[in-house]
Amino acid sequence: xxxIMVTGALGQIGSELITKLRMEYGADNxxxxxxxxPQSEAADSGPFALLDVTNGEEMYARxxxxxxxxxxxxxxxxxxxxxxxxxxxWNLNMGGLVNALEVSRELGLxxxxxxxxxxxxxxxxxxxxxxxxxxxPTTMYGVNKVAGELLCxxxxxxxxxxTRGVRFPGLISNVAKPGGGTTDYAVDIFYKALEEGKYxxxxxxxTYMDMMYMPDAVQAIVDLMEADPAKLIHRNAFNVTAMSFExxxxxxxxxxxxxxxxxxxxxDPVRQAIAASWPDAIDASAxxxxxxxxxxxxxxxxxxxxxxxxxxxxAI
Ligand code: SER
Numbered sequence: 001x002x003x004i005m006v007t008g009a010l011g012q013i014g015s016e017l018i019t020k021l022r023m024e025y026g027a028d029n030x031x032x033x034x035x036x037x038p039q040s041e042a043a044d045s046g047p048f049a050l051l052d053v054t055n056g057e058e059m060y061a062r063x064x065x066x067x068x069x070x071x072x073x074x075x076x077x078x079x080x081x082x083x084x085x086x087x088x089x090w091n092l093n094m095g096g097l098v099n100a101l102e103v104s105r106e107l108g109l110x111x112x113x114x115x116x117x118x119x120x121x122x123x124x125x126x127x128x129x130x131x132x133x134x135x136x137p138t139t140m141y142g143v144n145k146v147a148g149e150l151l152c153x154x155x156x157x158x159x160x161x162x163t164r165g166v167r168f169p170g171l172i173s174n175v176a177k178p179g180g181g182t183t184d185y186a187v188d189i190f191y192k193a194l195e196e197g198k199y200x201x202x203x204x205x206x207t208y209m210d211m212m213y214m215p216d217a218v219q220a221i222v223d224l225m226e227a228d229p230a231k232l233i234h235r236n237a238f239n240v241t242a243m244s245f246e247x248x249x250x251x252x253x254x255x256x257x258x259x260x261x262x263x264x265x266x267x268d269p270v271r272q273a274i275a276a277s278w279p280d281a282i283d284a285s286a287x288x289x290x291x292x293x294x295x296x297x298x299x300x301x302x303x304x305x306x307x308x309x310x311x312x313x314x315a316i
Contacts, residue, residue, distance in 0.1 A: 001110060001225050003029050005068040007053050007100060008075030009042050010034040013114065013168075013217060015176035017072070018042035020218040031066045035075070040176075053096030060103045070225070073100035073113040079141035080271050081180030086140040093144035101155050101163075112225055113152060115167040115237045117210055118182075119145035122277045129279040131239050131286040138277050152236040164224050165236040166287065169210030171217050172302060174309040182274040186211055186250055190306045193254050193261050194316050201247045202268035208280035210241040213297035213305070220293055227291035234286055242295030243302075244281035253303040 004021055008014050009032035019041060021030045027046035035052050037043055049062050053075040063071065075096050082089030097113060104111045120129060121137040135146050145167075152163040170183025177191075178184045185203045192199040203209075220240050245253075251263040287293035297305070310316075 001070045003068045004070040004072055005031045005063050005066055006072045007033050010040055011074055012173060012176050012178040014074045015042045016173060016214045017218045022046050053099055056099035059099050063103050063107055068109055070110040071100055071104045078181035079118050079139055079274050080182055082141040083139060083270060089140045097148050105159050105161050110162045113165050115145045115149050115165055117167055117169050117278050118142045119167055120279050124279060126280045129282040139274055149237040156235050163236055166220055166238045166240045169212050169241045171212055171214055173214035174306055182271045183209055189250060190310055193258055194310055194314055197260055198262045200264050200266045202271055203247050203275050204267045204272055205248050206246050207275050208244050208246045209275055209278055210244050210282050212242040212295060213302040216242050216295040216297055224291050232290050238287040239282045239284045240287050240293055241282050241284050242297055243299050245299055253299050257307050
């Protein structure tokens, strides 16, 4: 990884990933691309290009002109948005991925793209979900993710492309808000706690999902991309997780810092059904064994850091 092109660079993960990559590899060696160009640190701290990932020719030109040796493909619609518009999700999530893989094959780039806990479904074992297990997701996002995992494996087997990837859990960040995911409640809750002292959860009490703090997520991307390929038995879709909790547990963690914080519930049937179809707690032992995955933040440590950083951001 020396010259890295990132798609979806102004999204939830990209916004923090760009900062991390520019620190580690030099600002000029990271090309951030996105379909929009609002003012942001990721857009303004180094090279930036507008790019619609469904335009393969444009993607090829941007990668070639930049002299990229690595493609990090992040552009995608999240789970709840994909349910609102399944055909758009198919076209964007699969069309973008195929283009990114093809550009990487043509130019010989190392390749990363994230899968998700959304690649699992109701028939997947819920607890200690194994690395290799049943995957029959019931959402368009999940269908895209499973197809994407298989496609990345296929490009490795067929063309020898150095594809790598993880299955991220819900990601919690204080930089960019997620747009239209199911796990977003675990981000929204921090904003509302600080702004209003209370939160109404659209996910029901008792619904466990895996989660991770964004600094651990971006470190995992760098660690996997830098890992010795000889040690990788899997290449794509490594299960990674840092914690598993349900809404009342994150509320309790916030109450430890803000005793007056309260939470109520107004469950959204669409996102609740998606959450219920996903695992409660996945097993990340393959990622630990094959490339040394670790996470530094547990629920309490993340909660303290989120509240501190958001207080500054929101000037509270
Ligand atoms: N955070 C994502 C979502 O909720 C899951 O990968 O859609």
